[in-house]
Amino acid sequence: MGKTQERADYCPQQFPDRLGFWLWRFERAVAKGLIPPADVGGRRWxxxxxxxxxxxxxxIRTETGGLPDMGAVRAAALLExxxxxxxxxxxxxxxxxxxLVERVGDYKGHALYDGxxxxxxxxxxxxxxxxxxxRLLDRTAAAKYLGIRACDFDHLTRAKWLRPQMWVHSGWQRRRDAPCVALFRxxxxxxxxxxxxxxxxxVRATPKGRPSPLARLTSQIPTV
Incomplete structure (x- = not known):
């Protein structure tokens, strides 16, 4: 058999194979500057x-750790x-x-956290x-936690004393629609x-049907 021809350069798939790295480790090493930028045409090494x-x-293996970046469910399971x-x-x-564990990207619309x-x-x-x-609560659960009516709670969000941490889809929404359920931290x-x-x-003593004392709140939150 003839001598195997040596490569002149390597693409982003061939390079990690040569090192015996998973792609996530290779990409992390590049991002951390442990591997220099491509020097052949800007795309090959x-x-x-x-x-x-x-x-x-x-x-490089030691400096890039042993866990890839991962989604919230998998990361929480690991901590559990x-x-x-x-x-x-x-x-x-x-x-x-x-x-402490920062969001570093997304995959198919889901957050990825620093492995x-x-x-x-x-x-x-x-x-x-x-x-x-x-812990994230919807409007009803958040109002219950504060011990107030849902209408009282709405004054807190209207005056921007409280802002949603995120929005999620309700059980009846189509996935392609914008999420409509606010979750509060x-x-x-x-x-x-x-x-x-x-x-x-x-506020808690105000009976059903009566105006909320929180209706007087303005968006100017007093400093404490």
Whole structure:
């Protein structure tokens, strides 16, 4: 048999194969600057570059971690197994908000979270706070949590004292329609519960059919 012809350059699929890397690890290494930019036509790497990088493959493997970026459901399941406590997918939104496990992209409309940060996350106390503060409630459940009527709750959102964390589809909506159900962060409700500008007792004592004391709220939230 003749001698195998050596490649002059490598495409983005051939390069990770040469290193023995999954594509996610290769792309992370490029993003972190561990692999130089393509030097042949802006889209391929010369054999010289590939061989230089291959000599650092184990170092790159260590610096890119052992977990790919992943969706919220899979990430929450991983945390649940690690900490042996129930973890809902919505906790990932809170960990991203805290800058601990950030959202790094999307796949088919679903958020992807930083696998390397997820691998390093080990703070049980922070996780428990994130589970509480990051819990998401719809309008009805949020009003019940505050102990007020739904119409009272609407004044909080009208005056922008409370803003939805995200919007999701209802059970009867078509997937192609814009989501119409607002979800509110439990941590934001807790802030309102102790806000000195709101006296909750009169609000909760207001009978059905009577105007809400919260109707007087303006969008100018007093500082505390």
């Amino acid at each position: 010369s054999a010289a570059v590939v061989e230089e990088v291959a000599g650092r493959a184990e170092e 197994e690690r900490f042996e406590v129930p973890v809902a997918a919505e906790v990932m939104v809170e960990l991203d908000r805290l800058g 390397q940060a997820l691998e390093d996350f080990a703070d049980r106390a922070v996780l428990e706070r994130a589970k509480h503060n990051g 439990l941590g934001d409700l807790d802030v309102l519960l102790v806000h000195p500008a709101i006296d909750w007792d009169p």
